Amino acid sequence: DVKVTQSSRYLVKRTGEKVFLECVQDMDHENMFWYRQDPGLGLRLIYFSYDVKMKEKGDIPEGYSVSREKKERFSLILESASTNQTSMYLCASRGGGASYNEQFFGPGTRLTVL
Amino acid sequence: GESVGLHLPTLSVQEGDNSIINCAYSNSASDYFIWYKQESGKGPQFIIDIRSNMDKRQGQRVTVLLNKTVKHLSLQIAATQPGDSAVYFCAEKPHAGNNRKLIWGLGTSLAVNP
Known part of the structure; x- marks a missing residue:
């Protein structure tokens, strides 16, 4: 089974702090994604990566950056956390070919910025 | 603009009944339409x-129907069980443009009453 793990389930940070959210997948997937999920707004794509060192902006990249130095790891960085970044953050990975439509999600990190 | 939306934000059904979750979409140029399930505390x-060239597809206890004339997608769950209680998201994979990312709906919450 594909496993996508996220470094923390719950995280509390203060405004202005730099925050790192880590995601690791074990299925050698090329594609990885970071979403945030807020009530009533569904899943919104922040950034995605289709290869090592490659990244592409999603729908809401402002205030975030990402890093993909190794194929299995995709990091989301909040350079200076703000209260409006309090949210559930979901990481996902996806292979190619016949499984193109199937994204495998991690359990999520609930981030609270005070 | 492009959107994937839902007719009903919440749906309550009796255990054993069939469930129908609906989704309306506006982007006609999509290769695939996809359903995800998110249980409490988990990723989708x-x-x-x-x-997009099919009208119907069946899985295990689930059937997806696609009506391109009215841009409507539905997920039917047969003999709904308590374990089906979750939020269900429809999503579409665009054909043109940046088709590496999905367009997500806002989700429908399904509650199964014993």
Whole structure:
């Protein structure tokens, strides 16, 4: 089974702090994604990566950056956390070919910025 | 603009009944339409997809119907069980443009009453 793990389930940070959210997948997937999920707004794509060192902006990249130095790891960085970044953050990975439509999600990190 | 929306934000059914979750979309140029299920405390999980040139696809206890004339997608769950209680998201994979990312709906919450 594909496993996508996220470094923390719950995280509390203060405004202005730099925050790192880590995601690791074990299925050698090329594609990885970071979403945030807020009530009533569904899943919104922040950034995605289709290869090592490659990244592409999603729908809401402002205030975030990402890093993909190794194929299995995709990091989301909040350079200076703000209260409006309090949210559930979901990481996902996806292979190619016949499984193109199937994204495998991690359990999520609930981030609270005070 | 492009959107994938839902007719009903919440749906309550009796255990054993059939459930129908609906989704309306506006982007006609999509290769695939996809359903995901998100249980409480977990990331979304792929259920089933349907190619845009098909009208119906069946899985295990689930059937997806696609009506391109009225741009409507539905997920039917037979003999609904308590374990089906979750939020269900429809999503579409665009054909043109940046088709590496999905367009997500806002989700429908399904509650199964014993």
